[in-house]
Amino acid sequence: MKVNKRNPWHWLWLGLLTVNAVLAVILRKFVASNNRVILYGHKLNGNLGAIYRESLKHKALRLTYLTMDYPYYRKLKQQKVDVVWAGSPRALLLLTTAKVLISDHGLHSLVLLLDYSKLKFIDVWHGIPFKGFDKDDFKVQHRYDEVWVASEFMADLYEKKFGFKKDKLKAIGYARTDVLVKPGKIDRAALMREYDIPASDRTVILYAPTWQQDDAGRSLYPFGMEEAEFLDEMSRMAEKLNFIFVVRMHLNASKGYRAQFENVYAVPADDYPDTERLLLLSDILIYDWSSIAFDFLLLDRSAICFDVPPPFKKGLSLDKSYRNGEVVANLEEFRSVIASMMENKDMALHCIDEHRNKIKTRIYERLADGSSSARACQEISKII
Missing domain, CATH: 3.40.50.11820 (CDP-glycerol glycerophosphotransferase, N-terminal domain)
Incomplete structure (x- = not known):
């Protein structure tokens, strides 16, 4: 606890x-x-x-x-x-x-x-x-x-x-x-209900940033945007591109007021502790410096990494070369990457490349x- x-x-x-x-x-x-x-x-x-x-x-x-x-x-x-x-x-x-x-x-x-x-x-x-x-x-x-x-x-x-x-x-x-490696038969509709998300065949994009960590003034949202501003942007993008945006904040982060936005659903860790089943449901992951990225690697699905400063006073245990997926530095790049992934959904759901495999093999060797x-x-x- x-x-x-x-x-x-x-x-x-x-x-x-x-x-x-x-x-x-x-x-x-x-x-x-x-x-x-x-x-x-x-x-x-x-x-x-x-x-x-x-x-x-x-x-x-x-x-x-x-x-x-x-x-x-x-x-x-x-x-x-x-x-x-x-x-x-x-x-x-x-x-x-x-x-x-x-x-x-x-x-x-x-x-x-x-x-x-x-x-x-x-x-x-x-x-x-x-x-x-x-x-x-x-x-x-x-x-x-x-x-x-x-x-x-x-x-x-x-x-x-x-x-x-x-x-x-x-x-x-x-x-x-x-x-993640041996999921068995997945009932997607049941999974969505488990996380209080309306069952649908729409693409699920999961946003799972790390918390403030050692930077007390750090925002949980990228590019200098406030919570309402970022989630309003995601709500409009989700409506336009036909996806569901799921926000998974760290256990140490505030729940906020995310449920007020159309197409945006909050699954806070204290209420929905099973992260792996949520990953099985997620088609695309958005992260910054969260360790969740290494779990998601095993699903061979697309990821987007926000290129924001790491909030760690002692630097990194695993450096920037261990990030995978599309690294975006601003809102325009982010919009472009999301639009491209939604246009090529099959490629996004089966994303296997040399860099990703190299990281996966190094981290897990043959034990995953x-x-x-x-x-x-x-x-x-x-x-x-």
Whole structure:
């Protein structure tokens, strides 16, 4: 859960988790662990969600998602997910007896168990980064037992740029990408309803920028345009060229008032956490420095990259050469590229070129094969 410092309920839930973490540290000295595995992150999505779904195929595995977010806990409970609310006695029992904890963000007060227990910690992270990181950004994860990454190339990046010890890194692929490689039969109309978009055969263009990051004054919209100005422009273009414009803001960004514009639909990450299924629905991606671009690569569809300054104080982990698709620097170029793609829809939906394949091969090597979740579960089985 993303903690809102202005929300008193969030402070209460964090306090209850902290109490359970402290008690678990004490009780683990007297209680034997079992084979339970805890999943911990803002939402049960991305790599965590993919690993959880794969684990349901294995009788010997019991993965439980732990969340501080009580309304989200209730929602998952209704969906028959194995979930525990972090402020409950069940959470104390889980933290006391589990053998492994897998996370994709930070730990909040569970860091106490990292410091004072033998609970095994594994990091799976939540995206291939453009953002510049260094050793200081992963102070908690450096103390984990294992870090699972997308490829040997990414393991090398983690070692040389992020300061991880090589023996902690395991290249197993990115579990969240499995559904992009092996999507199975797609019911497009059902997918559109899932994201509250009216079902139609119109082209879906997804706009998914990164958030302000380290630039507090940064706009989430390009070319010096305000939100209303940009979305009004997109609304008119969508009407003229017959497409649907979908806005996917980062979890840390405000929801804004995007739903007021014709042909424009908002799918904020906190309300619609499953990014990969949204990508399956999207025919064209527009991005800036968001890691979503590396997931979308696997679909071999057209992308447009806004050539705006990166909002990262530590530069880039993966430089500008890792951008793919049409790079546009102003509104006129953008209009021209969109019009061209809409005139050649078949080419846009099957966009394969040498540069794109080079990036894809380097980032994922041979591990984007639809089996990364299975490899993760194999690794869990070895541990327990």
